[in-house]
Every structure is written in structure tokens, then in C-alpha cells.
Amino acid sequence: MIEYRAITRPDVPAIMGMCRREGWTSFARDTEPTWAILTAPGVTTLVAVEEGKVLGFVQMQSDGLLQAHLSNILVVPERRRQGIGSQLIREAFARCGAERVDLVTETAPEFYRSFVHQEWFGFRLHPQ
Numbered sequence: 001m002i003e004y005r006a007i008t009r010p011d012v013p014a015i016m017g018m019c020r021r022e023g024w025t026s027f028a029r030d031t032e033p034t035w036a037i038l039t040a041p042g043v044t045t046l047v048a049v050e051e052g053k054v055l056g057f058v059q060m061q062s063d064g065l066l067q068a069h070l071s072n073i074l075v076v077p078e079r080r081r082q083g084i085g086s087q088l089i090r091e092a093f094a095r096c097g098a099e100r101v102d103l104v105t106e107t108a109p110e111f112y113r114s115f116v117h118q119e120w121f122g123f124r125l126h127p128q
């Protein structure tokens with residue numbers, strides 16, 4: 001049975017390993033900044049765990065009432081298309097307290113289209 005629960009510190013190395021294997025570099029540095037990012041105020045980070053193995057995680061940032069942003073979601077390749085990503089989103093959405101979740105994606109439009117949604121153009125701003 002898969003458990004969907006809040007991140008704990010011992011989950012961080014598994015999450016960093018998943019990100020490295022996916023080619024994501026943002027969490028590939030050190031454990032402490034990764035833990036700080038995933039547990040910052042307003043952040044909901046959940047893991048999907050089966051028999052002690054982390055199968056996926058989701059990170060949402062929320063004002064707790066209205067607006068949330070989906071920052072990261074990742075499921076291990078061998079367990080995709082089994083509903084784990086959808087359940088991570090449903091659980092994080094329910095727990096973060098927001099009415100709506102915005103996100104940008106390059107890689108998973110069909111996944112997000114499987115939810116009730118609207119589509120717009122998205123931007124990510126960087127410092128000049």
C-alpha cells in the first residue's frame with residue numbers, strides 16, 4: 001500500500017537521487033538547502049512511500065487560502081502511469097488550503113490536462 005505523507009528529513013537523500021536521475025540540478029547540491037526549500041513557510045511537500053521506498057514527491061507553495069503554485073512533482077520512472085502523480089497532487093492540493101494551483105510545465109502537459117484546468121501562457125522570471 002502506498003502512503004502519502006509529509007516529507008521527513010530522512011526522505012531528502014531519496015528525493016535528491018530521484019532529481020539527479022531525472023537530470024534536475026536544483027536539488028542536486030546539499031541536503032540542508034534542499035530540506036530548507038522543501039519545508040519553507042507556506043510549502044507543502046509530500047512523499048509517496050511504499051515499503052520504505054520513496055516513489056515520488058510533490059512540492060506546492062501556498063498562501064493557505066486562495067493561491068498555490070506547484071513547484072515540483074516527480075514519480076520514479078518505473079512507477080509512472082499508476083496514478084501516483086495524480087494522488088500526490090490531490091493530497092497536496094487538499095492539504096495546502098488553496099482554491100487553485102498554478103504551474104508551468106515543459107515536460108508534462110498531458111498529465112496536467114488530465115485534471116480540471118484552464119490553460120494560459122506561462123513565464124518564469126529570472127534576475128537581470
Ligand SMILES: CC(C)(COP(=O)(O)OP(=O)(O)OC[C@H]1O[C@@H](n2cnc3c(N)ncnc32)[C@H](O)[C@@H]1OP(=O)(O)O)[C@@H](O)C(=O)NCCC(=O)NCCS
Pocket residue numbers: 022073074075076079080081082083084085086087104105106107108110111112114
Ligand atoms: C508527470 C508525472 C509526475 C506524472 O506522474 P504519474 O504518476 O505517471 O501520473 P498518473 O499516473 O497519475 O497520470 C494521470 C493521467 O495523466 C495523463 N498522463 C500522465 N503521464 C502521461 C504521459 N507521459 N503521456 C500522456 N498522458 C499522461 C494520463 O491521462 C494519465 O491517466 P492514465 O494513465 O489513466 O491514462 C511523471 O510522469 C513524472 O515524474 N515525470 C517526470 C517529471 C516531470 O516532468 N514532472 C513535471 C514537471 S512540470
